[in-house]
Amino acid sequence: MDNNNLGLYLKALDSANSGIIITDNSLPDNPIIYCNKAFEKITGYSHKEIIGHNCRFLQMKDRNQPERAILKKHIEEGTESRVEIRNYKKNGDLFWNELYISPVKNENGKITNFIGVQNDITDRKKAEQDLREEKASVEKKVDERTRELQENEAFLSSIIQTVRESLLVLDPDFRVISVNSYFLKTFKVTEEETVGKVLYELGNHQWDIEALREMLIKILPTNNPVIDFEVDHDFPYIGRKLMLLNAYRIEFDGQYKDNILLAIEDITDKRDIDRRKDDFLSIASHELKTPLTTIKTLVQLLERRLDKGIDEKFKSTLHKVSVNIERLNNLINELLDTSKIHSGNIEINRQPFDINKLIHETVDNSLYNVSSSHRIEIKGKTNAIVEGDEIKISQVLNNIVSNAVKYSPGADKIEILLGNVGNFVKISVKDFGVGIDYDDKSKIFERFFRVKDVQQKFSGLGIGLYVSQEIIKMHGGTIWVESELGSGSVFSFTLPILKNEEK
Known part of the structure; x- marks a missing residue:
């Protein structure tokens, strides 16, 4: 097939209303290697978040x-x-697929790919559900009673007064209808x-703050809330x-229709504490680095001067x-990276490099002594050339593999899987360890986050994955984890391909 025809077919697929994907059955876990624009629109995920x-x-x-x-x-x-299956968009909204x-x-009868076509039938499902609900008089009475409670002014006021956060209710003209005592106390009115x-x-x-005016004007014409809007005044x-402002349009019927609930959180002290914590991390890391470098040099000197007769x-x-x-030394470097990332001062030295070669060299040179009880197996290959910082990408692999070893003490191997998915290279690290609970997976890449159940069993500060995620983001890729408790974990990341080398 020539390139003109291929381009025509891809344009045709992108113009379709149905979501279309193609998976590669020859790669581990049958990953997605193509998706059309409709699939991105239906799911809310971007192309690079889907591929792989x-x-x-x-x-x-x-x-x-x-x-x-x-x-x-x-x-x-x-x-x-x-x-017909329940799926969830990137923002968590349910849709029926x-x-x-x-x-x-292929010509030999072997399955190389699968094509998936999806249509959002949420409206049809909702209509079916509405018909069933109409027959349920008890549910209707509950809904009516709930609406009455929501419209009850005393009920709403009691909520506002008990929240330890400044809350105001505004009418469509931004006139204050109700205010809680925390606001009055904080702003001395x-x-x-x-x-x-x-x-x-x-x-x-x-x-009368320009940023506040801009935020509020955007609320009433839409149903979208304003989340975590910072105002410095x-x-x-x-x-x-x-201050951190959150504003919601109140969609109740009756007297509260089109009102705005404005929540104001004073984060002045919290931000100052975060800044001081970052300053401390940076200063402490630098102060520790100097004597540690000296100690490391002296130990290396001792190792080189060991005589054959020295006691084993x-x-x-x-x-x-x-x-x-x-x-x-690695821990101090991660602390320094964390501080640099948070302050926006981390540097990425971009050069084209062979990702396949880097993976093998990292395993051979840096990971050979991570664990004597685990063997590291590399499966698959890619001839991709990637533009980025080799040292940083090697650091990411080091972090993930070290975690895989740490959290699978009862296993004896770690698998590294390589492959191309669309215009990206995908690297996965699979362990056979304790696994991660679903609720913790969304937090696993947060700075200093550690799963409660493993804090006592395994050492660490919870910064390696945070640093890894930021590095991959800076390279235009994504990183994620698939895991279940007791069934091990697979950490994967993608990087854009600069070009493919023929080998």
Whole structure:
């Protein structure tokens, strides 16, 4: 097929209303290697967030659907299938997917790919559900009673007053209808000075803030809330405050229709504490780096001057010292990287390099002494040339493999899987260890986050994966984990391909 025809076919697929994907059955876990624009629109994920994943990621935590078993059976048998399955968009919204899958075979009859076509049938499902709900008089009474409670002013006011966060209810003209005591206390005003007044006129116009006006004007025309909007302002009497604002349009019927709920969180002290913590990390890391470098040099000098007659126990002890110095050095480097990332000062030295060669060299040169009880197996290959920082990408692989070894003490191997998925190279590290709970997977890449169940069993600060995620982001890729408790974990990341070398 010539390039003109291929381009025409791809344009045709992109113009389709149905979501279309193609998976590569020859690669481990049958990953997605192509998706059209409709698939991105239906799921809410971008192209680079889709490529390399197995289709199951759309079910999120909803893994017990019988349709999954049906799909698995047909894929194993290499036959066509049609199911209606619950999927979830990137923002967590449920949508019903009418999914068709069909195998693609080569001239030898071997299945090389699967084509999936999906249609969002949420509206049809909702209509079916609405018909059932109309027949359920009890549910209707509950809905009516719930609406009455929501419209009850005393009920709403009690919620506002008990929240330890500044809350205001505004009418469509931004006039204050209700305010809680926490707001009055924080900004040193009275209820008489606040209720009934336009927000911008409060306290001699101290709330007439351009950023606040811009935020509120965007709310009423849409149903979208404003989340975590930062406002930095110098207030009379209380000084400069950094505030986090969240605004929601109230969609109740009746007297509260089109009102705005405005939540204000004072994060001045929190941000200052974070800044001081980052400063401490940076200073402490630099101060530790200098004596550690000296110690490392001296230990290396001792190792080079060891005579053949030296006691083996002394040699073993010196080797353990060297290994732990290197471990401490890596930890300090991660702390420095964390500080640089948070301050936006981390540097990426971009050069084209052979990713396949880098993976093998990292395993041979850096990971050979990670564990004497685990063997590291590399499966698959890629001839991809990637543009980026070799040292940083090697650091990512080191972090992931070291974690795989740490959290699989009862296993004896770690697998590294390589392959091309569309315009990306995909690297996966598979362990056979303790696994990760679903609720923790969304937090696993946060700075200093550690799973509670393993904190006592395994050492660490919870920064390696945070640093790894930021490095991969800077390279235009994505990183994610697939895991279940007791079934091990697969950490994967993708990097854009600069070009492919013919070998």
